[in-house]
Amino acid sequence: MSFGHGRRRSAWLGVSLLLLILPSFAANGPAVTLSVDATEAPRKIFHARLRIPTSAGTLTLYYPKWIPGEHAPDGPINDLAGLKFSAGGQTLKWRRDLLDAWTIHVEVPVGQNEVTADLDFLSPATFAGGFSAGSSATDKLVIISWNQVLLYPKGWKADEITYSASLKLPSGWKYATALPGAHEVENDVHFSPAPLTTLIDSPVLAGEFLKAVPLTSGQNPPAEIDVAADSAAALEPPQEAWDHLKSLVAQAGALFGTYHYRDYHFLYTLSDQVAHFGLEHHESDDSRVGERGLIDESDRKLDASLLPHEYVHSWNGKYRRPADLSTPDYQQPMQTDLLWIYEGLTEYLGNVLAARSSLWTPEQYRDFMALSAATLDHLPGRTWRNLQDTADAAPQLYFAPRAWYSWRRGTDFYEEDNFNWLWVDVIIRQQTKDKRSIDDFCKLFHGGQGGVPALKTYTFDDIVYALNQVAPYDWRGFWTERLTNHGPGAPLGGVDGSGWKLVYDETEGDFLRSAERSESEIDEAYSVGLLLKDDGEVSDTIEGMTAAKAGFGPGMKIVAVNGRKFSADVLHDAIKAAKGNSNPIELLVENSDYYKTIKLDYHDGEKYPHLVRDESKPDLLGEIINAK
Numbered sequence: 001m002s003f004g005h006g007r008r009r010s011a012w013l014g015v016s017l018l019l020l021i022l023p024s025f026a027a028n029g030p031a032v033t034l035s036v037d038a039t040e041a042p043r044k045i046f047h048a049r050l051r052i053p054t055s056a057g058t059l060t061l062y063y064p065k066w067i068p069g070e071h072a073p074d075g076p077i078n079d080l081a082g083l084k085f086s087a088g089g090q091t092l093k094w095r096r097d098l099l100d101a102w103t104i105h106v107e108v109p110v111g112q113n114e115v116t117a118d119l120d121f122l123s124p125a126t127f128a129g130g131f132s133a134g135s136s137a138t139d140k141l142v143i144i145s146w147n148q149v150l151l152y153p154k155g156w157k158a159d160e161i162t163y164s165a166s167l168k169l170p171s172g173w174k175y176a177t178a179l180p181g182a183h184e185v186e187n188d189v190h191f192s193p194a195p196l197t198t199l200i201d202s203p204v205l206a207g208e209f210l211k212a213v214p215l216t217s218g219q220n221p222p223a224e225i226d227v228a229a230d231s232a233a234a235l236e237p238p239q240e241a242w243d244h245l246k247s248l249v250a251q252a253g254a255l256f257g258t259y260h261y262r263d264y265h266f267l268y269t270l271s272d273q274v275a276h277f278g279l280e281h282h283e284s285d286d287s288r289v290g291e292r293g294l295i296d297e298s299d300r301k302l303d304a305s306l307l308p309h310e311y312v313h314s315w316n317g318k319y320r321r322p323a324d325l326s327t328p329d330y331q332q333p334m335q336t337d338l339l340w341i342y343e344g345l346t347e348y349l350g351n352v353l354a355a356r357s358s359l360w361t362p363e364q365y366r367d368f369m370a371l372s373a374a375t376l377d378h379l380p381g382r383t384w385r386n387l388q389d390t391a392d393a394a395p396q397l398y399f400a401p402r403a404w405y406s407w408r409r410g411t412d413f414y415e416e417d418n419f420n421w422l423w424v425d426v427i428i429r430q431q432t433k434d435k436r437s438i439d440d441f442c443k444l445f446h447g448g449q450g451g452v453p454a455l456k457t458y459t460f461d462d463i464v465y466a467l468n469q470v471a472p473y474d475w476r477g478f479w480t481e482r483l484t485n486h487g488p489g490a491p492l493g494g495v496d497g498s499g500w501k502l503v504y505d506e507t508e509g510d511f512l513r514s515a516e517r518s519e520s521e522i523d524e525a526y527s528v529g530l531l532l533k534d535d536g537e538v539s540d541t542i543e544g545m546t547a548a549k550a551g552f553g554p555g556m557k558i559v560a561v562n563g564r565k566f567s568a569d570v571l572h573d574a575i576k577a578a579k580g581n582s583n584p585i586e587l588l589v590e591n592s593d594y595y596k597t598i599k600l601d602y603h604d605g606e607k608y609p610h611l612v613r614d615e616s617k618p619d620l621l622g623e624i625i626n627a628k
């Protein structure tokens with residue numbers, strides 16, 4: 001999963017080497033029929049009917065709770081409505097489990113062997129976050145996440161239950177999905193019977209404006225991007241936008257050496273009305289950005305690493321997955337301690353692939369890295385919460401508010417491990433005198449047979465073992481230190497070792513300027529330690545820096561700067577003017593209906609991060625992001 005970068009995000013054990021080939025057709029378990037009616041998607045309500053084989057007695061049904069890729073018990077149970085059960089024309093009694101709200105018990109009378117369940121899913125009506133349970137439908141498009149519109153019976157692994165699904169869409173809407181066997185019967189789309197695992201792993205994107213663009217020409221396995229947007233105009237980017245994605249598929253093949261899917265679909269939603277994030281699946285992804293995300297060059301740059309990130313998950317996250325994150329169904333809790341591999345390595349490889357496929361220029365990649373490093377460099381929460389704890393607490397941290405990010409920390413295993421895996425790449429290159437790199441680790445760890453989706457779980461020990469096969473080194477010691485250290489400062493061993501340095505100067509980089517504009521933000525984090533909305537409201541303060549020490553806290557609002565009405569320019573000008581004199585910057589601040597003046601005694605000017613070349617070392621970073 002991914003949702004923007006660092007504090008910018010909107011909220012943005014087992015047996016080693018166990019190999020499980022997912023059955024293409026489930027064995028042993030019950031065969032359930034699921035009919036979903038999405039014709040009222042523009043009203044944000046979905047109707048579903050299930051026919052579930054059973055016997056007399058108590059039938060226990062689950063509504064999926066732990067959603068794969070979301071790493072949290074966030075199945076949207078509050079949006080399940082209209083729940084009714086019947087058998088043989090008779091309405092059945094049901095009751096929710098008192099210890100688990102996602103569990104429903106239904107009383108089935110003697111003589112009945114099938115229960116019909118009717119339910120509605122209520123999709124949030126306006127722009128709302130919350131990942132796949134957030135806003136997912138507009139007047140012109142919809143993303144169907146099957147976990148939201150079904151129940152499944154207790155007593156079976158998700159791989160063992162077969163679902164025969166069908167879907168009714170608004171008239172004239174087109175659709176795209178990786179779910180096999182799609183064919184139309186009258187007005188419905190029917191799919192081949194599939195294990196519950198495959199169904200939930202295969203969302204459907206549909207809409208009035210939908211365009212499919214092949215990304216492979218004749219090669220196997222095929223890949224394509226399917227884009228749905230709120231307007232036809234949003235589907236017409238310059239040709240290079242498609243060409244870079246074709247390059248992404250080729251570069252990922254060069255990195256991993258094989259593909260673990262039969263047919264990959266990038267499902268890309270362009271809308272200002274849906275929740276923005278990316279969610280990985282084995283043979284597709286559900287990625288969502290603003291309506292102009294493809295046609296606006298600046299937005300395309302800001303979003304450039306999203307599709308590479310989700311695509312990398314097909315190898316790292318779906319094919320190779322931590323054993324304790326690989327649960328047999330959607331009710332058993334996931335353990336998130338190895339997300340520094342699942343998400344952190346994906347973040348590193350996704351960013352590298354964005355550059356290798358020209359989605360980013362080398363300068364844009366370095367701009368992004370500088371900004372991310374600067375965020376970690378100004379993250380005092382690292383002094384109390386180590387990196388391992390950001391992974392351990394992920395099911396909660398994904399939903400933490402933006403305010404106090406710098407002191408609370410967030411799901412930093414994305415950003416911090418981006419730098420730690422760069423460090424690993426640099427160490428492998430140094431230890432092997434440039435004969436090997438993380439690419440060799442990827443081929444060893446993520447390669448294999450390819451083709452039909454399979455799951456091969458791993459533990460921490462497996463990672464250490466595989467790294468040692470590529471380049472002998474104290475990897476256990478390296479990772480133990482990386483996961484438990486408390487700074488200070490960003491982990492820059494990989495940046496320094498790759499021939500670059502993080503510096504701050506008074507010139508704002510293009511990437512940050514675009515991000516500020518896109519997110520209506522003002523970033524003075526590296527100067528006075530303030531992050532603001534462009535109306536002056538404080539999003540966050542950096543503990544220990546000038547603004548926090550002077551009395552600023554999240555939620556306050558700057559009304560005036562040195563006696564003049566607040567604007568971004570007025571604030572920037574005041575910080576520049578205070579350099580070289582001793583007058584404090586006077587800010588009129590509103591805080592819970594009271595006004596007060598806060599003086600910032602700050603005279604070091606504006607500060608913005610950049611990576612600059614260290615000519616005393618070879619440019620390994622440049623080599624890392626070169627197309628292969």
Ligand SMILES: [Zn+2]
Nearest residue numbers: 001002343346
């Ligand atoms: Zn991810």
